[in-house]
Amino acid sequence: PGTDDVRSNGINAQYAGTLTITGNIIRSINGYGGSACGIFLYKDVIKASVSQNTVQNVVCNSVSSSYPFSAAGIYGGDNCKRLVINNNLISGVGCVLSGALGARGISLYDNVSTIDTSLVYNNMISDVYAYSTSLLTTWPVGIDLSACFNIYVENNTVHLSGSHSGNAGASGSAAMMVSAGTSNLRIWNNILSNSYFNPSSTTNTVYALHSSFT
Numbered sequence: 001p002g003t004d005d006v007r008s009n010g011i012n013a014q015y016a017g018t019l020t021i022t023g024n025i026i027r028s029i030n031g032y033g034g035s036a037c038g039i040f041l042y043k044d045v046i047k048a049s050v051s052q053n054t055v056q057n058v059v060c061n062s063v064s065s066s067y068p069f070s071a072a073g074i075y076g077g078d079n080c081k082r083l084v085i086n087n088n089l090i091s092g093v094g095c096v097l098s099g100a101l102g103a104r105g106i107s108l109y110d111n112v113s114t115i116d117t118s119l120v121y122n123n124m125i126s127d128v129y130a131y132s133t134s135l136l137t138t139w140p141v142g143i144d145l146s147a148c149f150n151i152y153v154e155n156n157t158v159h160l161s162g163s164h165s166g167n168a169g170a171s172g173s174a175a176m177m178v179s180a181g182t183s184n185l186r187i188w189n190n191i192l193s194n195s196y197f198n199p200s201s202t203t204n205t206v207y208a209l210h211s212s213f214t
Helices: none
Strands: 010-013 017-022 027-032 037-042 048-051 055-060 071-077 081-086 090-093 103-111 118-121 125-130 141-154 157-160 171-180 183-188 191-194 202-209
Touching: 010 017, 017 171, 027 037, 027 157, 037 048, 037 055, 037 090, 055 071, 071 081, 071 090, 071 125, 081 103, 081 141, 090 103, 090 141, 103 118, 141 157, 157 171, 171 191, 191 202
Parallel strands: 010 037, 017 048, 027 055, 037 071, 048 081, 055 090, 071 103, 081 118, 090 125, 103 141, 118 141, 125 157, 141 171, 141 183, 157 191, 171 202
Antiparallel strands: none
16 A cells, blocks of 8 residues: 555455456445455455445545545456456446545556456446546546556446536546457457446546447
């Protein structure tokens, strides 16, 4: 963790191998002083199965975070490999504080192995919200892939909706986001729906799939 960073996680795993996280109900995670996450996989978690979990009401109450989100349902970051994330139900993930990072249903970050494949499939994600601005890092996102390699994303259902106040200027949201530094992806047969609305914004932009590549 970063300086003065406090995390509130339902399940936390680091430097672990052949890990199975299955059939858990994780609810009402509140982050004070740092990020909040339902299932947090970090630093060289190798060959982990995250399946059939319910993650609900993960809320960050702080603008401080050392990670690329304020709140997340499931996170795998910093050299995690061979992750299988499937059949999870994620809802009610967010942060409404101005100046905070955005919220993510599932976030994979900085996993750059060129020989190991991670799978994300058959997950259902809804009600992800944030105090969105023009910066992509503040957006609510259903599935976020950043600086990753060899990721298969298939048969997921993501629905962002509702009225959530954010920046008075430009703001945005995405059911799925693919950021720069990510390659060798397979994105198949996903249902991506986004009717998210920021009533404070003069330019509220919504995406089913947002890509930073040109």
